[in-house]
Amino acid sequence: MxxxxxxxxxxxxxxxxxxxxxxxxxxxxxxxxxxxxxxxxxxxxxxxxxxxxxxxxxxxxxxxxxxxxxxxxxxxxxxxxxxxxxxxxxxxxxxxxxxxxxxxxxxxxxxxxxxxxxxxxxxxxxxxxxxxxxxxxxxxxxxxxxxxxxxxxxxxxxxxxxxxxxxxxxxxxxxxxxxxxxxxxxxxxxxxxxxxxxxxxxxxxxxxxxxxxxxxxxxxxKYKDPNPFQFLPSLDVPSDFVRATFELSRPDIAKLREKVSSSWNKAEKLHLTSFALTLSYMAVGILKATEEDHKLATKKQKAFLAFTVDYRNRLRPPVLENYFGNCVGWLVNYEDLREILKDQADQDALTVMAATVSDLMKKLEEDVMEGAAETLSNVLAALAEGIRGFSVAGSPRFGVYGVDFGWGKPKKVEVVSIDRTAAISMAESRDGNGGIEVGVVLKKSEMDVFSSFFLAGLETHV
The missing domain is CATH 3.30.559.10 (Chloramphenicol acetyltransferase-like domain)
Structure with a gap:
């Protein structure tokens, strides 16, 4: 307190x-x-x-x-x-x-x-x-x-x-x-x-x-709150929710990339950026950690993949990097992630998820404004159905550990609001090793499962 x-x-x-x-x-x-x-x-x-x-x-x-x-x-x-x-x-x-x-x-x-x-x-x-x-x-x-x-x-x-x-x-x-x-x-x-x-x-x-x-x-x-400035209600934060941080170092990410590349047998090239591999690895782990609750739930909750991308250098003409305001857009795959990974062996789940993320990222090669008129209505429709969006807050490119007021860089940076939005957070590793730091919020029992997956998965894949 x-x-x-x-x-x-x-x-x-x-x-x-x-x-x-x-x-x-x-x-x-x-x-x-x-x-x-x-x-x-x-x-x-x-x-x-x-x-x-x-x-x-x-x-x-x-x-x-x-x-x-x-x-x-x-x-x-x-x-x-x-x-x-x-x-x-x-x-x-x-x-x-x-x-x-x-x-x-x-x-x-x-x-x-x-x-x-x-x-x-x-x-x-x-x-x-x-x-x-x-x-x-x-x-x-x-x-x-x-x-x-x-x-x-x-x-x-x-x-x-x-x-x-x-x-x-x-x-x-x-x-x-x-x-x-x-x-x-x-x-x-x-x-x-x-x-x-x-x-x-x-x-x-x-x-x-x-x-x-x-x-x-x-x-x-309009039926929830007539006040136009009132925020969409946030999810409650149960008392058994815990927050933890996991780091993928640059060598970890390189070996995950090698693992996915070696098991990908199609001619189509995958976008295996550090962001894509980190998101894929975390998504597989979180889906695994929450599987037991999903099985016990009377109403099965779907999970779709969504993340934002910076439009500053993707709009035509491009926008200056120091533009103030919002200049981001959504990339969303509304397929149920559990169905995508259904019947996949554990060793293949990462590759399948990486391919799913890669397909989304390839849309950046097109006109990012295509389909923009339907973007928000589709997201709101999914929220209305109670579908969980697996999304990302923050970015390793922000450089949050460079926010030094004169007493040194931050000891830690947290995106607290992910405990109400079911997102994960990403930032650059605070030791400057080129890795990625990921914040996760789950039930205590689920976090235990996820932690075991994270460590064992690195030993297996890396």
């Missing part, structure tokens, strides 16, 4: 001329596709053996000031997602004196720092006290919320909750790196790669997908 010490509101630095006037952004179809998805919640753990008063008198003011300086570059984050009466669609609006909610808290058990920042199985709900909420009303929703929690003489964690209809994971990481850069350098300027690009005209939408998606969301939720 954590005790709240202070709740404040941090505005963009007031000496900036930009922060003294309104700033608005229209939402694009890449944003409205996520209009009511639950927020994304991340935790960054940092080792810092400071006593409480030193942390409160020195570190917190430094973090607050650098956050304020950073927000002058990221005004939309201090604003709200809203829908003015004279606007045909929602907008992101900052007006002077808008701010970001910042909670400062203290853990009731400082010794839990190393426990929470570990890789072993930990109760999933134990991370919730360190995550702030977004403010939602009938007139709008806040964009981000921040909580800094002290573990005296051990370290601290920064919890960031982000509205997915405003920014994707790449933009979130760019903001965190910008805040860390300004805190570390004690300068208010940003390098070009961290300076957000706001021109929405680079996202072409001749078919009006932006409002098509908004209307599909409103239709889907």
């Amino acid at each position: 954590a005790k709240t010490l202070e709740i404040s509101h941090v505005p963009p630095y007031s000496d900036s001329s930009n922060s003294l006037s309104d700033f608005s952004l229209p939402v694009t179809f890449c944003d409205t596709c996520w209009f009511k998805f639950p927020p994304v919640e991340r935790l960054f753990f940092y080792s810092l053996p400071q006593p409480k008063q030193t942390f409160l008198n020195s570190t917190i003011p430094r973090l607050k000031r650098s956050l304020s300086l950073t927000l002058q570059h990221f005004l939309p984050l201090a604003g709200n997602l809203t829908w003015p009466r004279d606007s045909p669609k929602p907008i992101i609006l900052y007006i002077p004196n808008d701010s970001v909610s910042l909670t400062v808290a203290e853990s009731n058990a400082a010794e839990d720092f190393d426990f929470l920042a570990g890789d072993h199985a930990r109760e999933a709900a134990s991370f919730h006290p360190f995550i702030p909420n977004l403010k939602v009303s009938e007139t709008g929703a806040s964009v981000i919320s921040v909580q800094i929690t002290l573990f005296p003489n051990r370290g601290f964690c920064i919890g960031v909750t982000c509205h997915h209809a405003v920014l994707d994971g790449k933009s979130t990481t760019m903001f965190m790196k910008s805040w860390a850069h300004i805190c570390r350098s004690e300068k208010s300027s940003l390098p070009p790669e961290l300076t957000p690009f706001y021109d929405r005209s680079v996202i072409s939408d001749p078919d009006g997908l932006d409002m098509l998606y908004v209307n599909q969301w409103l239709e889907f939720t």
Whole structure:
């Protein structure tokens, strides 16, 4: 648990001329596709053996000031997602004196720092006290919320909750790196790669997908909650859910690639990227770990494969890498993964799953906008049927372990919200070995099965 010490509101630095006037952004179809998805919640753990008063008198003011300086570059984050009466669609609006909610808290058990920042199985709900909420009303929703929690003489964690209809994971990481850069350098300027690009005209939408998606969301939720800004209800987090982290090193991935390649006897070439192999290996393990519950369930729950891809370099013309907002799209295979692996021997399951992931990734060679009008409606239809989407939060390409505020890189980064979305998380290995770190949330009994599979599978395949 954590005790709240202070709740404040941090505005963009007031000496900036930009922060003294309104700033608005229209939402694009890449944003409205996520209009009511639950927020994304991340935790960054940092080792810092400071006593409480030193942390409160020195570190917190430094973090607050650098956050304020950073927000002058990221005004939309201090604003709200809203829908003015004279606007045909929602907008992101900052007006002077808008701010970001910042909670400062203290853990009731400082010794839990190393426990929470570990890789072993930990109760999933134990991370919730360190995550702030977004403010939602009938007139709008806040964009981000921040909580800094002290573990005296051990370290601290920064919890960031982000509205997915405003920014994707790449933009979130760019903001965190910008805040860390300004805190570390004690300068208010940003390098070009961290300076957000706001021109929405680079996202072409001749078919009006932006409002098509908004209307599909409103239709889907009209009987659940009439508030247009209310999020889709999240899954409950049972008390027996645990969270653990697994790492595939670069040699592990190379040998998985060799295993799949050697057992693939078709002329068609597979896309065996590190991401594809990691996703395939984890999917096989999780399906195996949850098989017993699936057999016992009265209503069999299907599982489909879904992940997002960055559109920045795939749209025509391409979009700048520092584009702020959402610029991602879905790749989905609605076939039941259990049926795909049915009757497959354990040693063949990885190859079959890798081929399934590869087929999805080959769609990136085509026009990524093909079929976009049906993308959201198909996903919502699957959710309505109770089909579980096996998806991925985060990416090894984000570089989250590069978010250094001046006290070293994070000891651990967690995507807390995967415990409500049934996704796994991915990040680059924190030791920089070129591997991939994967976060998994399962029932305790299922995690035991998965852990055994993960280790035994590496011995077998690797």
